[in-house]
Structures are given as C-alpha cells and as structure tokens.
Amino acid sequence: MPTVHVFARDHINTDEIIPARHLTTDVEAELAKYAMEDYDKDFVRRVQPGDIIVAGADFGCGSSREHAVWALRGAGVAAVIAPNFARIYYRNSINNGFLALECENVVETFMDGDPAELDLAGGTVTNTRTGQTLTFVPVPQFALDVQKAGGWLEYMREQDQNRQDQNQPQQEEQHA
Numbered sequence: 001m002p003t004v005h006v007f008a009r010d011h012i013n014t015d016e017i018i019p020a021r022h023l024t025t026d027v028e029a030e031l032a033k034y035a036m037e038d039y040d041k042d043f044v045r046r047v048q049p050g051d052i053i054v055a056g057a058d059f060g061c062g063s064s065r066e067h068a069v070w071a072l073r074g075a076g077v078a079a080v081i082a083p084n085f086a087r088i089y090y091r092n093s094i095n096n097g098f099l100a101l102e103c104e105n106v107v108e109t110f111m112d113g114d115p116a117e118l119d120l121a122g123g124t125v126t127n128t129r130t131g132q133t134l135t136f137v138p139v140p141q142f143a144l145d146v147q148k149a150g151g152w153l154e155y156m157r158e159q160d161q162n163r164q165d166q167n168q169p170q171q172e173e174q175h176a
C-alpha cells in the first residue's frame, strides 16, 4: 500500500523539487537522486516505488522545467495530490503521463507516513489509517489516456496508428 509523504507548505517550487544545479541530465534515474532535495534532502531515502506526495497549493510553481516531473517519477512517486498546481507543472505532468491530482483538504487529511489507497477510476483517495476518503477533481479522459500510453508522445503515436489502422481497409479496397 502506498505511503504518503506530506509537504504541507504552499508554493513548493520547481527549484525545491529539482534544484537547477542538477539540470545537467534528463535521465530520470539520475534526477531521482535529487528529488525534493532543496525541500527535504532525506526524502529520497524514504520514498518507495508507488508512494504518493501530498502537498500544499500551487505545487510546482517557478520554472517550466519538466525535470520536476521526471525527478519525482524517477524516484518512484506514483502521484502528487494537492489543492492545485502551477499551470506549467500541471501540463508537464499530463504530457509525461504523470498524475497530478487536484484535491481540497488533502494536507489536512493526511499525516506524513500514512498509508493510502488511490482509486483513479473512482476518483478518490483514502487515508486507510483513519478511513477518511476524499474525492479529487476528475482527471480529464485524455489525460488518463496519456497516462495509460506513458506520455504525450506515446499517446500521439497511438492515435496516429489508430488512424492508419482505420484507413487501412479503405486503402485496400481502393487498390483491390
């Protein structure tokens, strides 16, 4: 069951998530070593694959670096849940198939280290220590499709392949 890491402050910026001194690579496994380093340098020693970050409002503000998504995904974070996100960070998350879930009162509902159950299809996250369940803002279907495909580029390739598959029979008829 995922563990929740709570970063309660609002306006956690991309420089705290992945400091600019580490933007020398786009390799997620390398960036992962420095995830949240300028907010909590011990995070990388605690986080396990599939864990969830719960954060304050305007998470991911500051720069447009996609590395802020790659570092957290590389560290094994399955989702970030916050009341809201900086717009560029939010779109970077969608484009990379990474879950940025908007949910009010999420900081008040979890304590650091709580176990959680995330029901993406149902749109809920449950603190299984207290039994409290919150409903997050429904994720747009295309964002779920991108997440399933593994990212925007993979999603667009799939869409292109689907179009080609649909056109194939007509092309075969034309040449029959």
Ligand SMILES: CC(C)[C@@](O)(CC(=O)O)C(=O)O
Pocket: 020, 023, 062, 063, 064, 065
């Ligand atoms: C280009 C990059 C290093 C950038 O300057 C981009 C940005 O500031 O949006 C950053 O600090 O993430």
